[in-house]
Amino acid sequence: MAKNLSNSIRAKGTLIAIGILFFSCFVSFSLMTILFLVLYHGDLSISEAHAVFGSFMFVTLILCVALGGSLLFFAIRKISDPIIRISNATKEVAKGDFSIKMDYKSNDEIGVLTQNFNLMTTELGNMEYLRKDFISSVSHEIKTPIASIQGFAEMLQDKELSEENFQAYTNIIIDETKRLSHLSSNMLRLSKLDHQFIPEITKQFSLDEQIRRTIVLLEEKWSKKNLELDIDLEKIVYTGDEALIQQIWLNLIENAIKFSAESGTVFIHARKISNKVIAEIKDQGIGISKIDQGRIFEKFFQVDESHSKEGSGLGLAIVKKIVEIYDGEIDFTSEIGQGTTFVVKLPFRN
Numbered sequence: 001m002a003k004n005l006s007n008s009i010r011a012k013g014t015l016i017a018i019g020i021l022f023f024s025c026f027v028s029f030s031l032m033t034i035l036f037l038v039l040y041h042g043d044l045s046i047s048e049a050h051a052v053f054g055s056f057m058f059v060t061l062i063l064c065v066a067l068g069g070s071l072l073f074f075a076i077r078k079i080s081d082p083i084i085r086i087s088n089a090t091k092e093v094a095k096g097d098f099s100i101k102m103d104y105k106s107n108d109e110i111g112v113l114t115q116n117f118n119l120m121t122t123e124l125g126n127m128e129y130l131r132k133d134f135i136s137s138v139s140h141e142i143k144t145p146i147a148s149i150q151g152f153a154e155m156l157q158d159k160e161l162s163e164e165n166f167q168a169y170t171n172i173i174i175d176e177t178k179r180l181s182h183l184s185s186n187m188l189r190l191s192k193l194d195h196q197f198i199p200e201i202t203k204q205f206s207l208d209e210q211i212r213r214t215i216v217l218l219e220e221k222w223s224k225k226n227l228e229l230d231i232d233l234e235k236i237v238y239t240g241d242e243a244l245i246q247q248i249w250l251n252l253i254e255n256a257i258k259f260s261a262e263s264g265t266v267f268i269h270a271r272k273i274s275n276k277v278i279a280e281i282k283d284q285g286i287g288i289s290k291i292d293q294g295r296i297f298e299k300f301f302q303v304d305e306s307h308s309k310e311g312s313g314l315g316l317a318i319v320k321k322i323v324e325i326y327d328g329e330i331d332f333t334s335e336i337g338q339g340t341t342f343v344v345k346l347p348f349r350n
């Protein structure tokens with residue numbers, strides 16, 4: 001009860017008002033009595049005593065109003081001061097200043113409001129930082145291929161260009177265009193997933209067939225590196241958004257191929273265990289250092305800049321989002337020079 005009172009402005013305000021009223025009345029009655037005792041001699045008629053008493057009453061009323069009014073003024077100022085400060089701080093936030101913090105410690109509603117206000121400005125500050133960081137990463141990713149396309153297109157205008165150089169430059173332009181297209185579709189996909197995307201097209205499909213189709217889709221890449229594939233896929237029927245789930249295998253297998261050395265082996269296994277699908281994609285490639293392991297799911301993060309030409313660092317961020325949408329889990333183990341194993345667990349849904 002006492003805690004509730006100290007935590008509520010309404011209760012505190014009422015108590016203060018009653019206190020002030022009581023105090024003012026007490027002071028005025030005491031004054032009235034003292035004045036009456038000092039000034040009344042006992043030889044006044046009833047009407048004279050009435051008049052004296054009336055004047056005392058008037059004086060104490062004025063005193064009471066003045067005293068009570070000033071006490072109330074200070075009490076209300078104490079309550080309204082932090083509200084005015086919060087209002088001014090909100091104006092600053094509206095102008096875009098998220099560094100603003102309020103200093104007011106109390107357990108009452110204004111104290112809670114101040115805490116929430118500080119929390120809000122901290123969160124807005126973080127979001128602003130992420131937004132700026134995202135924009136600078138996107139601009140960097142777009143600027144590089146565009147500069148390269150522009151440069152090689154200008155070189156194509158050279159009338160004396162040999163056939164061999166013509167082929168080389170056009171190939172670079174085609175590659176860079178593909179890279180831009182890959183980047184924009186990944187960014188679109190991620191922004192859709194970031195905005196509370198709910199899969200619409202949910203149907204039953206064969207998950208093992210889907211993984212096999214993905215492997216075929218990536219044939220050019222793994223055969224170019226002369227990689228061996230160890231495929232072990234149990235028959236699995238899964239319900240979900242087929243195209244979306246395929247993105248998981250596409251990104252993980254593509255990474256396993258990309259970060260494998262020539263003639264290595266990529267293992268692709270999937271099985272059902274009770275109410276879950278467990279898929280494992282393992283490579284014997286370059287591996288990921290302990291320091292970088294904590295960052296690989298971040299948007300635009302790439303360990304090795306020399307591989308940055310072959311992607312933009314969005315693949316794993318997309319995979320993680322999709323796995324989360326399906327209430328699944330994604331884990332990995334990795335060792336430098338030994339390889340990496342990703343394990344995806346997807347629960348079956350009705």
Ligand SMILES: Nc1ncnc2c1ncn2[C@@H]1O[C@H](COP(=O)(O)OP(=O)(O)OP(=O)(O)O)[C@@H](O)[C@H]1O
Nearest residue numbers: 255256259287296302303311312313314315316340
């Ligand atoms: N199997 C792997 N072996 C070694 N490093 C990996 C592996 N998978 C991911 N990584 C590291 O994590 C980074 C992020 O992976 P991610 O798939 O998000 O991006 P990417 O493959 O570089 O580009 P994108 O997927 O957008 O084409 C990679 O650049 C790489 O450094």
Ligand SMILES: [Mg+2]
Nearest residue numbers: 255311315316
């Ligand atoms: Mg990738």
